[in-house]
Amino acid sequence: MIEVRDLVYEYPSARALKGVSLHVAPATITALVGPNGAGKTTLLRCLAALEPPYSGSVTIGGLDTKQAPRAIHARLGYLPDFYGLYDALSVRRALTYTARSRGIAAALVAAAVEKAAGRVGLTDRLEARAGELSRGLRQRLAIAQAIVHEPAVLMLDEPAAGLDPQARRDLSQLLLTLKDGGMTLIISSHILAELEDYCSEMIIIEDGLIVGGRAIKVRDVERPRYMLEIATARSDLREFLSARAGVDVIEADGYHALLTHTKNALARAKLIRDLLAAGFEVSSFGESTKTLEDAYFKQVGKG
Amino acid sequence: MNPEFQRNLWLELTPRRMFAMVVALALIFFAAALTGGLVSGPGEAAGWLYYLIVVVWGSRNAALSVVGEIRDRTWDGQRLSSLGADTMTWGKLFGATSFNWFGGAICLAVILIDLMGNRGVAVALIELVYYLAIGVIAQAAALLASLIAAGRRHAHSQFGVFLYQAVGLAAAIIVYIIWATADPAGSILARRAPADFIVWWGLAFDARAFLLLSLAAFAAWTLAGCVRQMRLELKMRNGQYVWLGFLAFIGVYVAGFDAWLSGWQSLMHLDAVARRLLLAGTTYGALAYIMVFLEPKDRVHYRWLGSAFAKFQFGPALGELQGWMTATLAALGVGIALLVWLGQTPQDEAMVGAMLGFLCRDMAVVVLANMLARRRGGDFIALVMLFALYVLLPAIVKGMNYETALVFFFPRAGDPLWLSPLLAWSEAVLATALAVGSLALPEDKAAAAPA
Numbered sequence: 001m002i003e004v005r006d007l008v009y010e011y012p013s014a015r016a017l018k019g020v021s022l023h024v025a026p027a028t029i030t031a032l033v034g035p036n037g038a039g040k041t042t043l044l045r046c047l048a049a050l051e052p053p054y055s056g057s058v059t060i061g062g063l064d065t066k067q068a069p070r071a072i073h074a075r076l077g078y079l080p081d082f083y084g085l086y087d088a089l090s091v092r093r094a095l096t097y098t099a100r101s102r103g104i105a106a107a108l109v110a111a112a113v114e115k116a117a118g119r120v121g122l123t124d125r126l127e128a129r130a131g132e133l134s135r136g137l138r139q140r141l142a143i144a145q146a147i148v149h150e151p152a153v154l155m156l157d158e159p160a161a162g163l164d165p166q167a168r169r170d171l172s173q174l175l176l177t178l179k180d181g182g183m184t185l186i187i188s189s190h191i192l193a194e195l196e197d198y199c200s201e202m203i204i205i206e207d208g209l210i211v212g213g214r215a216i217k218v219r220d221v222e223r224p225r226y227m228l229e230i231a232t233a234r235s236d237l238r239e240f241l242s243a244r245a246g247v248d249v250i251e252a253d254g255y256h257a258l259l260t261h262t263k264n265a266l267a268r269a270k271l272i273r274d275l276l277a278a279g280f281e282v283s284s285f286g287e288s289t290k291t292l293e294d295a296y297f298k299q300v301g302k303g
Numbered sequence: 304m305n306p307e308f309q310r311n312l313w314l315e316l317t318p319r320r321m322f323a324m325v326v327a328l329a330l331i332f333f334a335a336a337l338t339g340g341l342v343s344g345p346g347e348a349a350g351w352l353y354y355l356i357v358v359v360w361g362s363r364n365a366a367l368s369v370v371g372e373i374r375d376r377t378w379d380g381q382r383l384s385s386l387g388a389d390t391m392t393w394g395k396l397f398g399a400t401s402f403n404w405f406g407g408a409i410c411l412a413v414i415l416i417d418l419m420g421n422r423g424v425a426v427a428l429i430e431l432v433y434y435l436a437i438g439v440i441a442q443a444a445a446l447l448a449s450l451i452a453a454g455r456r457h458a459h460s461q462f463g464v465f466l467y468q469a470v471g472l473a474a475a476i477i478v479y480i481i482w483a484t485a486d487p488a489g490s491i492l493a494r495r496a497p498a499d500f501i502v503w504w505g506l507a508f509d510a511r512a513f514l515l516l517s518l519a520a521f522a523a524w525t526l527a528g529c530v531r532q533m534r535l536e537l538k539m540r541n542g543q544y545v546w547l548g549f550l551a552f553i554g555v556y557v558a559g560f561d562a563w564l565s566g567w568q569s570l571m572h573l574d575a576v577a578r579r580l581l582l583a584g585t586t587y588g589a590l591a592y593i594m595v596f597l598e599p600k601d602r603v604h605y606r607w608l609g610s611a612f613a614k615f616q617f618g619p620a621l622g623e624l625q626g627w628m629t630a631t632l633a634a635l636g637v638g639i640a641l642l643v644w645l646g647q648t649p650q651d652e653a654m655v656g657a658m659l660g661f662l663c664r665d666m667a668v669v670v671l672a673n674m675l676a677r678r679r680g681g682d683f684i685a686l687v688m689l690f691a692l693y694v695l696l697p698a699i700v701k702g703m704n705y706e707t708a709l710v711f712f713f714p715r716a717g718d719p720l721w722l723s724p725l726l727a728w729s730e731a732v733l734a735t736a737l738a739v740g741s742l743a744l745p746e747d748k749a750a751a752a753p754a
Contacts, residue, residue: 010603049538050379054603069538073383084376088314097313100306103385145380 001026001153001184002047006056009042016042018208019056024186024201029179031199032188039208040188041081044155047186048078060153074103077151081158081188083142087131091122091141094130095148102149116148119174121167136163143171147178154178157188172197225250226268228257228275229284240278244271258288305390307381311368311398316405324406328352332413346417353410354475357438361403362445362471366464368399369449369536378453388533392446396529400442407438429511436518437478443525445471450532455599474525481514503559505575520556524549542622543629550633553590554583573651580641584655587634588662594627595666596682600673605742631666635659649720657714660727665689667734674741 002024009017016039024030032040045051046058049069058065060072086094095113104112117123120140125133130141143159160168175198179185189195195202204211230237233254241249241257246267250258261268268285275282335348372378381391397404411434418427448470452463500507501514527549531541558579564570570578604623611620624632638659645651668688673681697712710717710726717723 010606048383050382052538054607070385073538074385076383078379078383080376080379082376083380084372086310086314086375086377089310093310093313097306097310098380098384100309101381101384101386 001061002186003059004047004056005058007043007046007053007058008055009039009046009051010054016208017046017053020205020208020210021056022203022210024184026184027179027182028201029175029185029187029199031192031195031202032186032205033190033192033195033202034205034211036190038205040205041157043205044078044157044186044188048076048155049073050078075152077146077149077154079142079146079156079159081161085130085138085141085145088129090127090129091117091133091144092126094141095144098145099148104149112148112150116144119147119177120144121170136167139163140167143174150183152182152184154183154185155188156185158190159187160189160191160194168194169197223248223260224263225258225260225288227284227286227288228259228282230255230275231281231283234280237280240275240280244274247271305386305394305398306384307386307391307394308398308401311394312401315399315402320402321405324402325409328406328409344417345413346421349410349413349417353407353414353434353438356410357400357403357407357434358441358475359468359472361400361407361438362441362475363464363468364399364403365396365442365471366445366449366467368395368446369453370464370467373453382537388530388537388539391537392526392529392533396439396442396446396526404438407434411435429515432515433482433518436515436522437475437482440478440518440522440525441471441475443471443522443529444474447525447528447532450529450536451597454532454535455597478518482518502562505562517556520552524552540622543624546626546629550587550590550630553586554633554637557586558583572648577641577644580637580644584634584637584641587630587637588658591627591630591634591662591666594625594630595669596685598625598627600670600681602674602742605670609739609742627666631662634662650716653720653724654714654716656724657727660724660731661714663731664727664734665692667731667738668692671734671738671741674738 002022004020004022007017007020008015020039020043032043034040042051046053046065047060049058049060049065049072052066061075063071063075065072086097089097092113095116096109099109099112099116100106113126114123117126120143122137122140122144125137130138133141139159139161140163143156146154146156160171163171175185175187179198187195187199228237228241234240235254237254237257238249238252241247241252241259246262248260250260252258261271272282272285331348331352332345335345369378372381384391386394411431414434415427415431418430445467448467449464452467499510501510502508503513527545531545534541561575561578561582564573564578564582570581573581604625608620608623611617611623638655641655642652645655669682669685672685672688675681676684692712697709700706700708700712707717709715710723711730714727715723717726
């Protein structure tokens with residue numbers, strides 16, 4: 001869906017992106033992470049055809065950002081890290097304006113507005129003025145504006161800033177729903193834990209370059225990572241697991257194993273039954289929750 | 304309906320504001336009808352109120368239509384919309400000022416009723432066109448200024464908004480003064496005899512008709528300028544055709560006033576063709592100075608242009624030339640034509656050659672100053688440098704009785720004749736070399752430097 005080749009972007013006094021190349025597959029959620037000033041926002045703005053590259057190319061859905069920026073804009077939803085809203089407009093009018101300005105036919109606007117508001121939980125606030133909303137609700141409205149036209153690609157810069165834990169959980173669910181609907185998402189954030197719930201790939205950008213030169217697969221929604229722990233050490237743990245159908249062992253020692261396995265609950269239950277039947281004293285079995293952070297620090301060589 | 308226009312209507316034309324405007328205007332007209340003090344009646348009061356509401360206030364709202372979006376961080380969202388540049392431009396120009404036009408329409412109605420009663424329907428209709436034109440030109444000029452500033456990323460401050468509004472007001476004042484020269488009733492500010500006809504390209508035209516057409520043409524060019532700048536903001540490419548068309552128009556338009564120069568002592572020996580070329584060339588030179596200060600001096604863009612020319616990619620490179628570059632090229636082209644036409648008058652030729660050389664030097668000086676500036680303020684440094692070159696240093700040299708050295712600073716008849724153009728072009732080459740050398744990235748310079 002997104003192809004970037006040797007992208008160079010320069011500010012007058014510095015080169016912000018120094019030959020970035022990457023590929024983002026359709027219907028995925030990719031995390032864009034890195035320290036402040038690494039070039040995340042610049043990269044997002046280049047992907048959104050808001051900044052022209054000095055050299056190199058960015059194509060989205062086969063369209064080049066230099067040749068067809070407006071066609072790309074039409075396919076994009078973009079939420080910048082610092083965004084503004086029309087405070088004097090009601091939520092309904094703000095979404096109606098966005099829908100109309102994004103090319104939705106007049107007859108379909110009302111339905112699109114209702115759908116977007118429903119997705120972010122603003123249905124009961126449609127007549128409230130944007131300026132009267134709390135910070136979290138404003139964030140939801142901004143996200144609704146970014147998705148009201150059902151873009152093919154959605155780019156969000158720090159989308160969970162200002163959201164309470166419940167709203168963050170709702171946001172994670174929304175993003176996964178959008179991905180399942182075929183949308184390609186790129187999420188930039190400082191907070192790895194926030195990305196953990198929904199990102200399948202991660203791009204680490206540091207000093208204008210992609211660390212490791214490519215996106216890292218951190219999470220497969222269909223085949224999550226699980227951490228197994230047993231009470232008594234067994235040297236044949238890896239061998240036993242590897243022999244089970246559908247199990248891929250990433251790493252293992254006598255007490256622990258990190259593995260990928262299908263998300264199917266019955267299959268997981270069968271694996272646990274097999275382990276117990278074979279005499280393994282299973283003390284813990286659960287989805288690994290530190291994958292993104294582990295992958296990040298593994299790549300940047302810290303931690 | 305245009306979504307941008309609709310959004311602006313939601314924000315601007317609320318029932319409460321419209322009611323307040325109607326009541327306020329009604330009270331003012333009623334007072335004017337009763338008292339007859341400062342103004343002679345509702346008609347004159349409506350004229351002044353129109354200027355206040357549509358021109359003064361309207362140009363501020365037009366400037367804010369983009370600056371406000373940038374300041375409130377909604378501009379990126381608008382740039383990503385599916386709206387075309389023309390839709391966005393007119394949606395902002397007439398939407399952000401819709402409340403002003405609402406009040407202006409009430410004033411216009413009063414003006415028309417007054418004029419039809421006192422001066423007839425024909426005059427009323429002509430004045431209607433004038434009032435609409437001055438409102439549109441003032442607001443479009445303010446919007447254009449704010450869009451140009453947005454391109455330079457200098458658009459946020461209140462002082463900036465005031466400057467863009469001032470551009471709109473300046474445009475309105477020019478329109479007002481020009482229109483007043485042909486007003487049979489005389490100007491409000493400068494009461495003097497009106498001009499009945501205007502000589503253009505040797506032909507006499509009715510002054511009011513000529514000025515009305517001129518106003519319409521300049522209003523159209525101002526709107527075209529807005530759309531072009533909006534296209535740039537929306538990341539669309541402009542190409543050169545519209546700008547070249549404007550250069551052709553303005554060259555032909557200004558050259559037509561050669562009769563005005565025939566009375567000048569120092570230019571009396573020039574024939575009509577030379578005077579026309581001189582007018583067109585001077586206009587292009589003036590445009591080059593205006594544009595080089597208005598347009599962004601983007602180091603990255605200049606580096607890209609340089610690399611495109613170095614790779615013989617002339618098509619894309621020529622398409623990306625900035626307005627000041629093409630205006631300078633036009634001035635050089637017309638200047639060379641003038642040199643050829645002048646033929647056997649070496650003094651004039653030397654002066655024209657020196658003027659062209661100093662024009663190129665000054666363009667390079669402005670670019671160099673912007674490259675030397677760490678962040679912003681490059682244009683101010685450029686103004687200081689040009690002030691030093693044209694005023695300060697010549698004053699010092701003159702004070703020291705080295706008047707022959709003035710030839711270093713501006714076009715001046717030297718001895719020998721070729722000295723002035725030679726020095727002008729030497730300085731132009733030196734300034735250009737320094738400007739080009741300053742374009743490289745600091746990290747590239749460091750890499751290129753010997754260890």
